[in-house]
Amino acid sequence: MRRFFIVLCLILPLSLAAKVVSPQINANNSVTFRISAPNASRVQLCSDFLPVTKVTSKYGNVYELPGRAEMLKNGDIWEYTSPVLEPELYKYNFIVDGLETLDMSNVYVHRDVSTIYNIFIISKNEGDKGYLYSVNDVPHGSVNRLWYPAPGLGGQRRMAVYTPAGYEDSKESYPVLYLLHGAGGDEEAWLMLGRAAQIMDNLIALGKAKPMIVVMPNGNAPQEAAPGEGSKGMYVPSMTRGAIGNNMFGNGGFESSFMDVVNYIDSHYRTIAQKSGRAICGLSMGGFHTRNISYLYPDCFDYVGLFSAAQQKRGEAAIYDKMESQLACQFAQQPKLYWIAIGKDDFLYEENVQFRTLLDSKGYQYEYFENEGGHIWLNWRIYLPVFAARLFQ
């Protein structure tokens, strides 16, 4: 038996590089990072817990890069220990003599659009952010990936559906949250980067959210499925373009055909198929889609969440020109919650000020949640549990 394991262990790795322990989460919630790079002359850690670097692009836009920290060499191993970290899901990679690389000792890798990086989670107490994003010893829902007919966009499309713990063995009907991703994302984004299944499992187990179905469609009109999951092959994902080269925003097509998604869910899951049993929210482009879908179908959603939403017109579709009259329709049958969230440093902040000014000028009721930070997943992972806790009460 021992020989079996030894041989097996040796067969699989691509090579025999010394493995180091990294990241090592220490008892005080500092984190030690290590990489074996005997021949390197400079190694840096790049992570979002480090102070950001502001850079101005040649277009004059100011943007932020995750901070870097110098790692110190000890024998063949480069090492860096962070300060004590607050509960959060953090991302990082290494830069070895200018070359970006992953931490090959850490198999937990996320993809955000076309970038891959390692992650780790810090949690101190039940209910903190790190706890909400972790898999805890609580009842777990199921996550299904399925293809559904989407005649409005032509052909079959892929989506992910979370059903809460207990759904399979119950006869009850459940409310549904439609959860939309941003530009460059896809039906996997809220599950991977947004930790949606973990957040819902934990909120429900803590009694902070009602059990609900969560539906994550692919909101890129020209993309049938996440990169690598559709028949366009393993192409390089892009922020702005789907596999066949069209604008991800879809010029209203996704919004206009959204009942393809709702009808599929209502006919294949035990749902509360009425306004009081439906919520919709999304981030960035998905916030824009949420706003448009909810005004296009004013009888459909009682809970609407715009997370760092794009608000200006992104195309020439007729549905965009109908916004004001449709909003009038939507707010004439006041949704139970119309929730707008954004970070102070978000580059879409001003667009949201303008949109709120419009709502205010009409006297439409909404709630507003503002926090620190910008257009990043750290914020969208905050908004989801705050919004979800308000639903179907």
Next chain:
Amino acid sequence: MRRFFIVLCLILPLSLAAKVVSPQINANNSVTFRISAPNASRVQLCSDFLPVTKVTSKYGNVYELPGRAEMLKNGDIWEYTSPVLEPELYKYNFIVDGLETLDMSNVYVHRDVSTIYNIFIISKNEGDKGYLYSVNDVPHGSVNRLWYPAPGLGGQRRMAVYTPAGYEDSKESYPVLYLLHGAGGDEEAWLMLGRAAQIMDNLIALGKAKPMIVVMPNGNAPQEAAPGEGSKGMYVPSMTRGAIGNNMFGNGGFESSFMDVVNYIDSHYRTIAQKSGRAICGLSMGGFHTRNISYLYPDCFDYVGLFSAAQQKRGEAAIYDKMESQLACQFAQQPKLYWIAIGKDDFLYEENVQFRTLLDSKGYQYEYFENEGGHIWLNWRIYLPVFAARLFQ
């Protein structure tokens, strides 16, 4: 709108490293690999299409490392173009001055136990290996990840369930294939490394396999779920030990409690809940589990597939001592197909010769499939479609 995209594009990446196109699959199915490493003095490509290097360990075991090829520097970019490649799913990484790194331009990353690497697929014609492993424009099944009660192993456990295209909108009952992973694998292994969902979609669409449900449980007795998917957190996966440090083989516990899996599936899916509607197969440890489960429950499975199966006793469980009498039971009600597959270079080859000698000595009917190569996913991805095409005919 343009400004929106520009800003958004700049915000997300961890840094601004020049992206190169890699891998680039050329028209003749050669592949060009590129990496920007201006400061490096030597860069190699490591991939399983290159001739292997044989190495002898200090224990005297001979094992193989994927071959390496020198990349050539052209400005800041290192480049290598492969010969014309046959249809297959290939893995690779780069070695930059001795440092292993992924191709950061390729977001398609697989994890095998504790190793991560990039992949790409070559396909020439409908039905070839690369085609079977790809997402093609065919009807797609669904893949659900769910938690089920497993009293025999204590608590809830996670599994993946593939349902074929059409299942949701049908009233029919379907046969079920139980598909088991090897040591170091988990309920994600056949989906990721084995391309099981793609293989089944394509085989069914080509008319080469019957529509069937495919159930992928976690066969590591001490592990409730894949690493990162259970409450043990984001630990480093291991070939031999689960999160709580116990032998993955489980000393018969997984086999003895396997009806927990079957009962859950039969009570939650529309199955043909009888011997003629059930198949079971697995690789390596999963082949060992398959052999044991199928003899423990001789009325349960009409199709049995041992892929590169471990055959010697891996523990002291009583069920292992009952093998010969239980095999007599099993073959007294001859399964429709008892299928043994192994590569000529597999380190378990001799164990399988001994097992077949036993079967031959008793006159038990089985089929034997032998091919080139060793204990690797390239072979298990071959065995699955050959076996699946034989089921439920």
